Amino acid sequence: MTRLTQHLIVISFDCLSALDLPKLEQLPNFQELFDKAAVCKQVKTIYPSVTYPCHTSIVTGNYPNRHGVVTNTMLQPNRESPDWYWQRHHIKGTTLYDEAKKAGMTTAAFLWPVTAKAKIDYHMPEIFANRPWHNQIAVSFMNGSKLYQLKLNRMFGHLRRGTAQPELDDFVTESTVYTIMNKKPNLMLIHLVDLDTQRHRYGFSSKEASDAIERHDARLGKILLALKESGMYEHSTIVALGDHSSLDHTKVIKMNVYLKESGLIILNNKGKVKEWKAICKSNDGSAYIYLKDPEDVQTKARLSALLYSLVANEDNGIEFVLTGEDAGGLGADSKAAFMLEARQGFYFTEHLDGESIDVISTKDVEEGKYTYASHGYSPEKESYSTVFIATGKGIKPNVEVQSMSLVDEGPTFARLLGVDLGDTDGRVIEEMLDN
Template identity: 30%
Template sequence: MHSPRLLVISVDAMEDVDEAYARTLPAFGRILADPARAQIQAVYPTLTYPNHTAQITGCPPAETGIFNNVQMQAGVDHPDWFWWYRMIQVPTLLDRAAAAGMKVATVNWPVTAGAPFDVVVPEIGNEDRTGGVEATMRKACSARGYELFERHRDKIIEKPKRNHGPFAAAVAADVLREDQPDVMFIHLVELDAARHKHGPRGPHVAEALRTVDGRLATILAALDETGGVGSGSTDSGGAATNIVIVSDHGQLDVVQHTNLNALLAERGLMETDGQGHLVSWDAYVHSSGLSGQLFVADGITAEKRRRLEDLLAEVLADPKYRIRKIWTARQARDAFGLDGPFEYVIESDPGVIVGGALDRRAVVRRTDPDFGGNLGNHGHHPGAGDQPVFFATGPAFTPGADAGRHRMIDEAPTLARALGVELPDSRGQAMEELLSGGRN
C-alpha cells in the first residue's frame, strides 16, 4: 500500500479573515469543511519568496539565503528575483521526498527554477535579462515541465498585468491526471494581486477568492479523476491524498512611502546623475516592501560611516519618516532569523513602504497628489495585521484539530511527517496537534 500523495496549494496573501467567505465557495468549501488548522506567523520580511522557501525548508532567511523577493542590484529598476532553486542554501522537503523515491512536481512555486525534479514549471520573470521567455523556460523547467509550458502558455494572461492563474491551474490539472506525482506544490497569485492593486479590504477580495476557487475547482476535478479529495477517498494505489492550503503573508493598507535613498543622496552617501540613475553608493536601501535592508559599501570611510549613523538617528527621531526601529543584522538574526549581506534592517510603522526610489521625494503620503503604486503591500513585521493560514485534510491530519499560532518554519516539518520523510535541517517543529499519525 502506497503512502498518501501530498498536494500543497499556496493561495498567495490569503488571510485568516478570508476563511468565512472561502468556506461558502464550492471548491474551497470541500477542503475547509472540517480541516486541521493553524494560524501562521510569517518569517520577516513578510514577502513571497522568503516565506515560500521557509515553507519547503523549515528554515528562516538567515539559513536559506532567500532574504528578499529580489536580489540586491543597486540602481536597477527591476532587479532579478530569487528565481533559481540553486540559490536555496539548505536541503528542502522536495529534496527529501525525491531521495525517498517519490515523484515530485512543482507549478509556479517560487524559487524552483532549474530544480532537479520530475515536473518543474517555475515562476520566473525579467525574461528580457535571461534571453527571453523561450530560452529562460527551457533552462528553468524540467523536460516534462517545458512540454506542459508549451501546451498551456496561451493561458497566461499578459495584460493589464501578467496573470499565471489560468495557466497554473491547467498545468497542475494535467500533471495530476497524466503524471500522478506523489508530491505536488502549486502557487496561485490572484488574491495577492487584487490586494496589491486595490488594498487589503473590499469587494475585490471576494471577487479574487471566487477566481481562486475556480482554479481550485480545476485542480480538484483532476484529482477526483485519479484519487479524490479528503481522507475518505483513495487513489489507484490505495492511498488517499493529503491536501493542504497555505499562504505566505497578509497585506496592509499603504499609507506612506519613505524613500531613504533620497536622504542618502542628499547627505552625500550616494551619487546620482540628476535623473534618478545611480552612479555610486556608500549606503543603499534595498526595499523589501513595508521594510528595508540597508547595505553599506565595503570601502566606506570612517567619516561617511559617522554621517550614515547620524542620519539613521535623525530618521528614527523624526516622526515624519515613520521609521519604528533600525535593527543591526545581528539583532535581526537573533530576533527573526533574518540575515543577509546587509548591515541593517529598517522597520517602519505598519503600512509605510521603505522605498529605494532615487527619483522621488523622501516622504510621499497617500494623500499627496504624487502618491503612486500599490494600495496594499507587505514585507512588514510578521506580528502586524491579519495572518497567513494553514488548512489540511487527508489521512495524515485530524479533522477539526486546531494548533493555534505557529511559525511559518513549522510547516515544512509538518508536511514531512505527512509524507513519512525526515527533514533534519529544519529549525521548525512539526505541528503534532494536527497530525493523526495515519500515512496509509
C-alpha cells in the first residue's frame, strides 16, 4: 500500500465541539491550520461518547463493542475512584500505533488514552495514581518509556502541578515540541485535556472554556513552529480533532438510589454495597445497568418494569431505555442488561446516597461531587457533533467533507501511513486524500 506521508501528527483537543468552529476560525494558529485544509464540521461521535472509548475508536476504526473499551472506568462498586481502562491490553485487535510500529515507523504518544504498557517508542501514557501509596510520576514511568519520561520531567516537570490543568497540557506541549525537534517520529498522538476539564467544572460556554480554547491555539502554534524548525513540516500531515462535545446540566440522576430502593442493591451499615442484583455504571450522559447474574430472568423483568416506569415521567430525566442487544447494535456494550440515555439538562452518577434526583449546587461542584457539563450522551443529541481538520502531505486542499464518523478516522490515518487496520467499522475518507 502506498504511503502518503512521512509524519502523521494527530492532536486530540478533548471536548472540542462543532460549536467551537466560529471561535477557532478567528484564532491565528487554527487559522493557519484551516488554510488549505480538509475539514469536516459535523463529525459523529460514538456511543457512549466518553473519552476512553472515543480515543480507542479513533485508533482502531471500531465501535466500543468491537474494540472492548466500552466506558471510561471499571465496574468497582465500592471504590470512590474506580480504575480506568488505562492499559493497552484492554483493546481487542490492532491499533494504528501497533501497525505503524510493525511497519518500522517511529511512534510517540503523550497522554493518549488506553496506551499504558503499549509498544510505543516515546511514550507518556495517561494513567493516574489511583491508590494512596501511588506516586503519579512513578506510575507514569512504569507504564510508558521510563528513561524518556524521566528526561522530559527533568526538563519540563517544573511546568506541571500533578494532573491539574492547564499546567498538565503545558507540560505535554513542551514534551511534544522536544520530541518533534529531537526524535522526528513518523506517528505522533497527542491528547490535550484543558478544554474538557474547564467545561466539566464551569460549563460549556463559560469564560474558562473560552480561555482554554485560546490556550489550545497557543499550544497548536508551538507544535506548528516545532514542525517547521525541525524540517518536518513539508513532509507531515497535521490533524486537529475532537472526540465528543458536551452539554450543560442542572440535575443528577442517581440510578443506584432507585435500585437500592427497589431492593436490587443492599448496603452495609457503612453505606457500602453488600450485595447487588443490578447496578448502574455511569457514562455521565448515558448509563449501563448490569445484572450480577445475566441469566437472572426475574430480576431483569423487575428492572425492566422499573426503568420503563421512570421513562414515563419526564421529571425523572431518562429519555429512553435500550436493551443490551439494542445498545450493542449502536456500538455500545451488549453485555449490559440495559442502557439509559439522559434527557438534556440531566446526567447520571453512581452515588448510593440521598435522593434519586438531585439539583446541582455551586457548593457540590466546588467540592467535586458534581459537574456543570458532561458528555457520554447519544451521538444523535442535537448540536453534539465534533470536528476534524487535516492539512499537509496526502491531504487534498480546501475540501469540506459533509459528514463522517469518529470510526472513520483510524482507517483514514492508516491509509495515510500506508498500513492496514483490517476489517473496521469505519471507512477511509478517500474524498479528502490526495492519492
